[in-house]
Amino acid sequence: MFRIFRLDEDKVLNxxxxxxSKRVLVQAPEGLRPYLKPMVDKLRELGVTVLLSGNPCYGACNLALREAEMLNVDLIVHVGxxxxxxxxxxxxxxLDAQYIVRENGCLERFKETLLRFRSLGLFSSLQFIGYLEEARKTLEEWGLKVFIGRGSGVKYPGQVLGCNYTSPLEVENRVEGFLFIGGGLFHPLGLSLLTSKPVMALNPLTCSLRDMRDLKRRYLRRRYxxxxxxxxxxxxxxxxGLEPGQFRLGQAEGLKSLIESLGRExxxxxxxxxxxxxxxxxxxxxxxxxTACPRLSLEDSERLSKPILSPAELLVALGLIRWEEYIGESSQT
Amino acid sequence: MFRIFRLDEDKVLNxxxxxxSKRVLVQAPEGLRPYLKPMVDKLRELGVTVLLSGNPCYGACNLALREAEMLNVDLIVHVGxxxxxxxxxxxxxxLDAQYIVRENGCLERFKETLLRFRSLGLFSSLQFIGYLEEARKTLEEWGLKVFIGRGSGVKYPGQVLGCNYTSPLEVENRVEGFLFIGGGLFHPLGLSLLTSKPVMALNPLTCSLRDMRDLKRRYLRRRYxxxxxxxxxxxxxxxxGLEPGQFRLGQAEGLKSLIESLGRExxxxxxxxxxxxxxxxxxxxxxxxxTACPRLSLEDSERLSKPILSPAELLVALGLIRWEEYIGESSQT
Known part of the structure; x- marks a missing residue:
């Protein structure tokens, strides 16, 4: 029902x-690639040569700068x-790619659960960010206090990236819990690891609501x-990570020195x-x-048989901080 | 029995x-990564900081120049x-990585089959190149005429790359057939597509001999x-292909113009x-x-549900050359 993307093609054409620009590289994540043809056609009508990126693109951190240089383009259109x-x-x-969303009574289904809170912080990933204000209206009609934080390094109020939760954390002190509206559990899990307040994830495509506590506990057990x-x-x-937005050589060098100072390689x-x-x-x-993308430890760690630790988890493993300090509470494992 | 690699570590240390060099990036294909530790240890004893490449490395065409720049190293050690x-x-x-091989009677097993030829051209990929001279001796003792071509763009006599068969083709006119000694069927299949003479593949690890004719026929049917x-x-x-040794922008631009000139996109x-x-x-x-690596059309095409054509196959598809011209004979499909 919500599977319609809004691509602001006019912005690109302008x-x-x-x-x-005469030669443009279009880059998009896998899920959006099927929808690019109308934009490509319009660009061609302007006399522009369109090139495509075939590499994976999981986020704005995978910006195809190197490809663009090699393919000799004069502009990158980064979609999504x-x-x-x-x-x-x-x-x-x-170029944002957002779902065109309309309140379809999905929130209503979970009214009882959501009314256990007196105040909620709303957040989302880019695709569903247009849904937040509409959800706020509904929740406020029910008598809830709703807060949508303004983060730094993100474009929209309430927006999170896998490596940036400043939006919801800005309102953490004012809310009893958080409601994520969007697809997948990666982003709400990410926040649940940073806060001890309840985080719920509403998927408006499947109209399902999930309390992240269980997943957080299971995840922390695995991490431990x-x-x-x-x-x-x-x-x-x-x-x-050698992608532009994941490259943290200084941090990596620092961790290397730390490990070596403890007599390990x-x-x-x-x-x-x-x-x-x-x-x-x-x-x-x-x-x-x-030191690359938090998604690696969060989602991809099951693809590796070896431990893959975040920098903070490394400090725990090396005995430099305690697990309880890391998870911010003492009763979680 | 043959699974011992010879890495000329002294060459690297010298x-x-x-x-x-103070900061060295070591790059190796997946299969050699387990064997790098002794070399890494020796480099560290020299006071060198060793960094590793985590990207795939399928050939010398995947040379980690960009990684090396970003990681600020002063030397790349490219293994294998x-x-x-x-x-x-x-x-x-x-740094070559070659199997340490010894004639273990494997050739003997196929004496009858091989003696159907009066003359053979030997070739191999880098890992088994050290085996060719020993095999030549045995075959010549049996009375066969043996030729090992000197190609261009390869290091050793008889050596082939997936994109370079100049070594065996140099002796094509002098031999009745070819014998590949090494692992896998990719390289012998590659030659069999370029010659109408029989190509056989001897795998000294498993001691098995395979006539490439069937595979060639099956492959050509799929290509067709x-x-x-x-x-x-x-x-x-x-x-x-954006890897250094696969980058053929000019060729790609030419094919693009050709396709567009025929009214397609x-x-x-x-x-x-x-x-x-x-x-x-x-x-x-x-x-x-x-236009990247021939392996894509040869080995990886089954991973794609869409046709993936080589430039020559494109010409056939566009009706610019005939299939018979492409395969060099008229009775193969």
Whole structure:
């Protein structure tokens, strides 16, 4: 019912015209690629040569700067994410892709559950961000206090990225719980790890509501098991994401020094996209440490048989902070 | 029995010492990564900081120049392939990885089959190149005439790459057939497509011999089906490999013009490693044309549901050359 994307094609056409771009690289995540043809056709009508990116694109952090240079384009059209990476020799037009959403009575179904809260913080990922204000209206009619935080480094109020939860955290003190509206459990799980307040995830496509507590607990148990396994690690591989928005060489170097100062071995390991077999082929590496995308530890860790720790989890494994400090509470495992 | 790799670690240590390298990126294909630790240890003893490449590395064409720049190293150690890509701002030490092989009576098992030929051209991929001279001795003792060609763009006599068969083709006129010694069927299939003479593949690890004729016929039938399917294609995606040794933008541009001149649509599509779902998400592309690595059409085409044609196959699909011209004989399908 909601599966209609709104692509603001006019924005792209205006930008292309006003810049006089002749050769444009269009980049989009897999799920949006089927819908690009109308925009491509309009660009061609303007006399523009359109090139496509075939590489994975999981976020604004995968900005195809290198591809654009090699393919000699004068503009990147990056579809589906809001701006994140700055400083480029090649200009970038970011094009939101949002679902066209309409309140279809889905919230109503969960009225009883949601009315257990007196106040809620709403948040979402970009695709469903247009739904938040409509949801706010409904919830406020029910007598709830609703807060939508303004984060830093995101475009819209209430918007989160897998590596940026500043929007909901801004209103954390004012709410009893959080409601995520959008697809998947990655983003609400991410917030639930940063707050001790309840987080619920409403998927408006399937009209299902999920309390994140169980998943958080299960996730933390898995993380804890990884940390315990990592304690005996002798050789650490610190993952350095080579995509523009994931590249944290300084942080990786710092972690390397820290590990070495404790008498263990550490190697920086550059990569673009997680390929479990390519990493694990370094059979003599015991533990991976992830400085790239939080998604790796959150969602992709099951594809690796070795522990893959976040920097904070590494500190726990090395005995530098306590698990309780890391999870911010003492009764979770 | 043959699973022992010879890595010439001294060569690397000498190069690193003489250049005064302080920070070295080690890059190797998946299969060799487990064996790198002794070399890494020796480099560390020299006071060198070792970094590792986590990206796939299928050949010398995947040279980690960009990684090396981003990770700020002063030398790349590229393990497992011989030099192919030139012109780099960062120096590269190529380190052969060859199996230590010894005649173990495997050839003897196939004496009868091999003695049907009076003359054979031997060839191999880098890993087994050390076996060729020993095999030559045995075959010559049996009375066979043996030729090992000297190709261009390869390091050793008889050596082939997936995109370079100049070694065996140099001796094509002097032999009745070819014998490949090595693992896999990719390289012998590649030669069998370029010659009408019989090609046999001896795998010394499993001690099995395979006549490539059946596989060639089956492969050509599949290719032909792809070509037929591609004839109706309206929208073509021309794959441009962004890895240093696969980057053929000029060729891709030429094919694009050709396709457009025939009234069809064509888009250049940049990518680093084949990810079928990422390419196929462009659901409005009917046919892919591969200018990157021949392996894509040979081995990976089954991972794509859309036709993926080589440039020559594209010409057949567009009706510009005949299938018989392409396969070099008229009785193969």
């Amino acid at each position: 930008e292309v015209s006003s810049r006089g 994410h809001s701006p994140m990476v700055s400083s480029s020799r090649i200009p970038v037009v970011y 098991a990884s940390i315990v396994e990592a304690r005996d690690g002798e050789v650490f591989g610190i993952l350095v 550490a190697y920086l390991l550059g990569f673009n996209y997680l390929d479990a077999s390519m990493l694990e082929a370094y059979t003599w590496i015991d533990v991976f440490v992830n | 190069e690193v010492s003489s250049r005064g 392939h011989s030099p192919m890509v030139s012109s780099s701002r960062i120096p590269v030490v190529y 089906a792809s070509i037929v399917e591609a004839r109706d294609g309206e929208v073509f995606g021309i794959l441009v 064509a888009y250049l599509l940049g990518f680093n490693y084949l990810d079928a779902s990422m390419l196929e998400a462009y659901t409005w592309i009917d046919v892919f044309v591969n």
